Amino acid sequence: MLPRHADPIAAIATAPGRGAVGIVRVSGKGLAPFVQGLLGRTLRPREAHYLPFPDAQGQAIDRGLALFFPAPHSYTGEDVLELQAHGGPVVLQLLLARCLEAAQGLLPRLRLAEPGEFTERAFLNDKIDLAQAEAIADLIDASTEAAARSAGRSLSGDFSKEIHGLRDALVHLRMLVEATLDFPEEEIDFLRKADAQGQLSNLQQSLGRVMQRAQQGALLREGIKVVIAGQPNAGKSSLLNALAGAELAIVTPIAGTTRDKVQQTIQIEGVPLHVIDTAGLRESDDEVEKIGIARAWDEIAGADAVLFLHDLTRQDAPDYVAADADIAGALPEKLPEGVPVIDVWNKIDRAPDGGHAPAAPQAGAHGAVWLSARTGEGLDALRRALLAVAGWQSAPEGVYIARARHVQALQAVDAHLMEAGAQLASDHPALDLLAEELRLAQNALNTITGEFSSDDLLGVIFSSFCIGK
Structure with a gap:
């Protein structure tokens, strides 16, 4: 155990901002004299006491609940004092400052806690193990x-x-x-x-x-990073909006509308997926668009899964097919080995033959999904495919976080x-x-x-x- 672990510590234990209740917590060995000096009275263990919290002149900073947990029956395994006051940031800062001021003669070496230090002491004092x-x-x-x-x-x-x-x-x-x-x-x-x-x-x-x-x-904890890639106007931004259920990305008929990445975290059966819409992949003389395309390839290189989006309304256009083939050939060079690529054929609602006979080559070995980002048809099949490539198998009831x-x-x-x-x-x-x-x-x-x-x-x-x- 490091020397700093012997110091008593204090901190505001609730999130920053205004709220109904805020907590100031103190942990250390032998807090009873400090509690007496700070509050002007003793506290019965593990019992809430409603009382004023006085400043150095005896004027009440606030009134609230004080609880004292003698060691070892506390969160940290040390003596713990909790002051539950109104949740204004100024009030809590005054209470914290008063604790540090009162400690000068009663609790030498009391200092502000470092991030996670209360839980670290719970671990060091065998209240919980590291996984907990x-x-x-x-x-x-x-x-x-x-x-x-x-x-x-x-x-x-x-x-x-x-x-x-x-x-x-x-x-x-x-x-x-x-x-x-x-x-x-x-x-x-x-x-x-x-x-x-x-x-x-x-x-x-x-x-x-x-x-x-x-x-x-x-x-469940980390999720996976899913990048939507493809040529301009294949419907990447529309697909992101459809998966997220919100208008996150600008959608227009103008090729090259998306210049930078747009990211949204969605959940499917409780699994978080960090979905990223990227600039359309093509040759361009526009300097801004070229930067967006370079960033798109950077995102693809760091992906856990790629949705290679194809436009079914252009599946018979030779130039479009050739450009898709170029992207399909470049993806294996950019992606780490084993990263799945799902071919997604978009715009089945507008394809002349219903979109069941793609002419462009497929880049991935994880099957293909036909859908319409505009109508939502086929989105459930895509969600199932994403869960499959993520490796999700178990029901949440049988899983512990790791x-x-x-x-x-x-x-x-x-x-x-x-x-x-x-x-x-x-x-x-x-x-x-x-x-x-x-x-x-x-x-x-x-x-x-x-x-x-x-x-x-x-x-x-x-x-x-x-x-x-």
Whole structure:
């Protein structure tokens, strides 16, 4: 624990701005004398007291509720004082300043809290583990109902319980393997009798199930970046407006209307998708449009999925078909390997033959969708296709929120277990290498819940929290 963790801390714990109620929170060791000096009376533990909050001259700054939570039965595991006042920013700043002023003789070293420091102390004092701490931030930042419910499950410990179950099975297997290192002449028979191979196989199957749910949870939290690309006037802006259900992008018959990206986050079955409309891809002498086209390719290069939009009303025009073929040839060069491209054939309401016989080449191997951005026909099929390429499989009720680092840690565990399995399956396994792979797998698991985490990792995680949380 770093020296700063011993300092008492204070902060406004509610969001900036005006509101009905605002909270000033103080956390530290031995707050009782400070509470007495600040409020002029003692407070019964975990009981709301309605009283004035006096300034240094005894005049009331405000009247509100004061609650005192003695350690260890508090959010941080330390003594915690909460002052609940009217939610004006000036009132809360006055209360915070008064706390810092009163601390000069009563609570030395009281300072303003850093972002996420209250939750960091809850983690350091074993009130929550690291996955639960991250779930608090994810619950605050949730952009969909499904993400909020999944974050709630992680906060209640569902994800952590899965990780602890994997760790316990891994520890048991490590004990078997490391015990054989002391009896090398019996090592192979001992492991076979203990069914080490079967235990490892069961562990890998359990890990696979956890990885699948974690990947779904990470998708709920992060979403995917979807870029709409294609020639001018193919209907990209109309498609963005149709998916968003709002007039976000300007739509005109004039080619090149969109000069810069327009972005909107939508949700499909609770999965956030960050949809970006880009400038039409073509050769241009207009300097402004050329900048927009360059930015469009930059967005395409960073996409998780691309909607390659085609215009069915021009599917028989040789120049249009040739330009589409050029874009189709350029996309694989711009996109990282494995990024899906969905061919979207727009304007079926205006196509002479109904738009069922595209002449232009397809760029992607993920099928094609026919739709009308103007009438909405076919939009549901596109939404299903987007969920499919995103990898969404589970119903929200069975998913807990997870982060990219959790998925990466589980993938590292999987890689180490595969190496361990290869050692066990060999005729002459190197048990010291097998033991090392299992140790590394356990270390990777422990980084998820924080039982093995560097101070640098903690700094990155908690710095993303709001101040006062």
